[in-house]
Amino acid sequence: MATSPRRSRDDWIRAATVALRDGGVDALRVEPLAVALGVTKGSFYWHFASRDALLEAVLDTWEEVGTGAIIVAVDAEAEDDPERSLRALWRRTHELSSEMRAELAIRDLAQRDEAVRDRVRRVDDRRMAYLRRQYRRLGLPAGLAEARAMLTYSLLFGNVLVEATHGRTSRARVLQRAIDDLLRPA
Amino acid sequence: MATSPRRSRDDWIRAATVALRDGGVDALRVEPLAVALGVTKGSFYWHFASRDALLEAVLDTWEEVGTGAIIVAVDAEAEDDPERSLRALWRRTHELSSEMRAELAIRDLAQRDEAVRDRVRRVDDRRMAYLRRQYRRLGLPAGLAEARAMLTYSLLFGNVLVEATHGRTSRARVLQRAIDDLLRPA
DNA sequence: AGGCTACCATACGGCAGCGTATTGACAACG
DNA sequence: CGTTGTCAATACGCTGCCGTATGGTAGCCT
Numbered sequence: 396m397a398t399s400p401r402r403s404r405d406d407w408i409r410a411a412t413v414a415l416r417d418g419g420v421d422a423l424r425v426e427p428l429a430v431a432l433g434v435t436k437g438s439f440y441w442h443f444a445s446r447d448a449l450l451e452a453v454l455d456t457w458e459e460v461g462t463g464a465i466i467v468a469v470d471a472e473a474e475d476d477p478e479r480s481l482r483a484l485w486r487r488t489h490e491l492s493s494e495m496r497a498e499l500a501i502r503d504l505a506q507r508d509e510a511v512r513d514r515v516r517r518v519d520d521r522r523m524a525y526l527r528r529q530y531r532r533l534g535l536p537a538g539l540a541e542a543r544a545m546l547t548y549s550l551l552f553g554n555v556l557v558e559a560t561h562g563r564t565s566r567a568r569v570l571q572r573a574i575d576d577l578l579r580p581a
Numbered sequence: 582m583a584t585s586p587r588r589s590r591d592d593w594i595r596a597a598t599v600a601l602r603d604g605g606v607d608a609l610r611v612e613p614l615a616v617a618l619g620v621t622k623g624s625f626y627w628h629f630a631s632r633d634a635l636l637e638a639v640l641d642t643w644e645e646v647g648t649g650a651i652i653v654a655v656d657a658e659a660e661d662d663p664e665r666s667l668r669a670l671w672r673r674t675h676e677l678s679s680e681m682r683a684e685l686a687i688r689d690l691a692q693r694d695e696a697v698r699d700r701v702r703r704v705d706d707r708r709m710a711y712l713r714r715q716y717r718r719l720g721l722p723a724g725l726a727e728a729r730a731m732l733t734y735s736l737l738f739g740n741v742l743v744e745a746t747h748g749r750t751s752r753a754r755v756l757q758r759a760i761d762d763l764l765r766p767a
Numbered sequence: 768a769g770g771c772t773a774c775c776a777t778a779c780g781g782c783a784g785c786g787t788a789t790t791g792a793c794a795a796c797g
Numbered sequence: 798c799g800t801t802g803t804c805a806a807t808a809c810g811c812t813g814c815c816g817t818a819t820g821g822t823a824g825c826c827t
Contacts, residue, residue: 400793401804419689421607426784437805440786496692502742503605503689506682512744519745541747542758545739546732552742553735556688558698559705561727572728586823587774612814623775626816 402432404442404452411453416497420504423450457501458514462521465491477529478578481547485574488554495555523548535581543577550577588618590628590638597639602683606690609636643687644700648707651677663718664764667733671760674740681741709734721767729763736763 410432414422425439425446432438443449469487473480505511526547530540550573554566561569596618600608611625611632618624629635655673659666691697712733716726736759740752747755 418693420605424784425786434804435806436784436786437807439805441804444786446785499685499689499692503685505744506685506741507604516744516746519743523743523745523747538750538754538758539762541750541755542762545743545745545747545755546736546759546762548743548745549735549739550732553731553738555692556738556742557705557709557731557734558691558702559709559731559734560702561709561731564724564727568724569727569731572724573732576725576728576732610814611816620774621776622814622816623777627774632815 402434402438402442406432407439407442407449408452408456411449412457412497415453415500416493419500423453425449454501454511454514457497458518461498461518466522466525477532480529481526481578482574485570488551488570491551492555495552499552499555519548533578533580539581547574547577550574588620588624588628592618593625593628593635594638594642597635598643598683601639601686602679605686609639611635640687640697640700643683644704647684647704652708652711663715666715667712667764668760671756674737674756677737678741681738685738685741705734719764719766725767733760733763736760 407428410428411423414424414428414431423446425436429436429439439449443452465487469480469483472483501511502515505515523544526544527540530543531537533540535543550570554570593614596614597609600610600614600617609632611622615622615625625635629638651673655666655669658669687697688701691701709730712730713726716729717723719726721729736756740756
């Protein structure tokens with residue numbers, strides 16, 4: 396964390412995103428954030444009109460990054476092979492899992508905020524479209540491809556959300572098996 | 582809500598669970614709850630030592646209900662047929678979905694609270710054990726059964742968590758397809 | 768009837784966080 | 798070298814909530 400004399404608007408957004416990830420929506424408070432950034436509220440209210448404005452900004456950047464960056468990264472290493480795309484997605488799961496914590500907070504919010512729900516819907520539609528396309532390219536019929544896409548996407552959340560122990564095997568192995576199962580032809 | 586002169590400890594727990602479902606963890610505040618119950622804090626601090634004590638009580642009853650009641654209900658209508666068990670589970674999904682909102686709040690909490698995470702783990706282990714057993718009864722080998730159980734359980738969360746639109750088909754149909762897919766033999 | 772118990776109201780002190788207003792510091796620029 | 802624009806500190810009022818303390822009331826028990 397830079398101790399540079401001044402903070403940019405993006406500095407605040409980044410810090411807020413971290414707070415969201417580590418502490419949930421309750422942790423998105425301006426005075427604690429100011430302390431974390433080594434400044435006072437005086438700075439914040441120059442960059443933002445209110446706490447809500449900060450939250451909006453955080454959601455804005457989440458929406459951008461969440462649809463673009465990940466897909467591009469996965470696509471880059473897949474070379475148009477759908478199976479490799481899906482496996483690449485899972486190989487990056489551990490990198491994603493910290494992002495996922497922030498996403499869960501956002502989705503928890505979406506449960507009771509119409510506007511947030513709309514944002515989540517836009518993100519989900521784009522990500523589902525991507526997954527659906529991969530399964531169709533594997534030769535699956537539309538309905539099944541949709542189902543598999545939904546299963547894959549759900550598993551992504553299940554992975555962070557469920558704490559089950561799986562007896563003697565590891566979570567990683569279970570996930571591996573699941574993906575294998577999802578990739579098998581109709 | 583009853584306007585009876587006095588409130589029991591369970592009244593508070595019930596109200597708190599509703600608040601958790603509708604407003605997230607932030608909504609679990611004693612003064613607003615008192616208003617909702619038509620009493621004052623004086624009542625609360627007779628039944629509970631603190632706000633945390635209330636949260637613990639809520640988690641206690643969630644843990645009980647979440648492992649026992651649902652499974653029993655599903656089992657009752659399934660008559661030991663694993664496929665029917667799993668389909669029954671999904672037929673009850675809409676009844677469960679309001680409970681799920683509270684669960685998401687709890688799981689969001691579990692992301693950053695060790696003690697809550699342990700509770701969730703206990704619940705998940707029991708529910709996964711149930712699912713795993715059904716798939717094994719269908720004749721699937723252990724590894725695959727575990728993977729299918731994880732996929733099924735994840736889908737349960739995905740259903741409430743993802744807001745995707747599925748084009749011309751409905752969520753219900755996608756779920757139907759997904760379950761059919763999960764039930765197919767090895 | 769008197770009193771005990773269980774439950775609730777009222778009133779209080781305290782704190783954390785929001786937003787505002789005002790002033791200050793410093794850099795860039797003309 | 799002063800002016801302007803950008804960012805930050807300080808100080809303030811306000812609200813919502815926690816927890817405590819204390820007193821009140823209604824029903825049961827004897």
